[in-house]
Amino acid sequence: MAIGVIATLTIQEGKNSEFEAMFAGLAEKVLANEPGVNFYALHQSKSDPQVYKVLEQYKDKGALGLHGKTDYFQAASKAFANYVIKAPDIELLKAV
Amino acid sequence: MAIGVIATLTIQEGKNSEFEAMFAGLAEKVLANEPGVNFYALHQSKSDPQVYKVLEQYKDKGALGLHGKTDYFQAASKAFANYVIKAPDIELLKAV
Numbered sequence: 536m537a538i539g540v541i542a543t544l545t546i547q548e549g550k551n552s553e554f555e556a557m558f559a560g561l562a563e564k565v566l567a568n569e570p571g572v573n574f575y576a577l578h579q580s581k582s583d584p585q586v587y588k589v590l591e592q593y594k595d596k597g598a599l600g601l602h603g604k605t606d607y608f609q610a611a612s613k614a615f616a617n618y619v620i621k622a623p624d625i626e627l628l629k630a631v
Numbered sequence: 632m633a634i635g636v637i638a639t640l641t642i643q644e645g646k647n648s649e650f651e652a653m654f655a656g657l658a659e660k661v662l663a664n665e666p667g668v669n670f671y672a673l674h675q676s677k678s679d680p681q682v683y684k685v686l687e688q689y690k691d692k693g694a695l696g697l698h699g700k701t702d703y704f705q706a707a708s709k710a711f712a713n714y715v716i717k718a719p720d721i722e723l724l725k726a727v
Contacts (some may be wrong), residue, residue: 537686539672539674540685541637541686543643557727558727573670574669576633576669576670576726577726578724578727579724579725579727580724581723581725586727588637588724590635590670590724592670610676617690628686629675630673630674631655631673631675631683
């Protein structure tokens with residue numbers, strides 16, 4: 536069963552460009568190395584430019600687990616901690 | 632610039648299967664006929680099984696406009712009105 540994710544990140548003012556550039560590097564690696572990822576796409580809120588939502592889908596639980604264990608994801612997570620103003624909100628969804 | 636959408640639909644109890652089957656028919660048509668759609672995927676909330684979120688991405692504003700104008704989307708929208716308990720919540724996002 537595929538799994539959807541909406542990951543919401545709230546970024547410090549003035550850090551948008553740096554965050555977006557770092558995320559682009561992460562997304563490139565995810566899409567190049569993880570065949571279990573159906574989509575993985577960063578979006579910015581229209582009402583609050585500090586709020587970003589990553590729309591993600593994984594083929595199954597294994598693919599989601601693998602994603603979290605990659606060295607590039609773990610490095611990016613540590614780096615993002617310098618840009619967010621609070622812990623990301625991660626909503627897991629059941630693909631239908 | 633690509634556009635993301637999170638469409639949240641809250642479905643009447645007992646109508647889940649019917650709604651899911653109808654949505655599957657719609658999604659099949661969207662993916663077969665709209666090259667401007669990057670992804671279009673139905674998900675169910677884990678905390679409330681009556682809540683569904685469609686994660687969508689369009690290549691540009693034109694592709695989103697075209698989607699809304701197709702005869703199958705307009706027919707599906709009318710049909711969904713019989714299943715939802717309130718108007719869908721549509722969040723538009725700027726793809727980064």
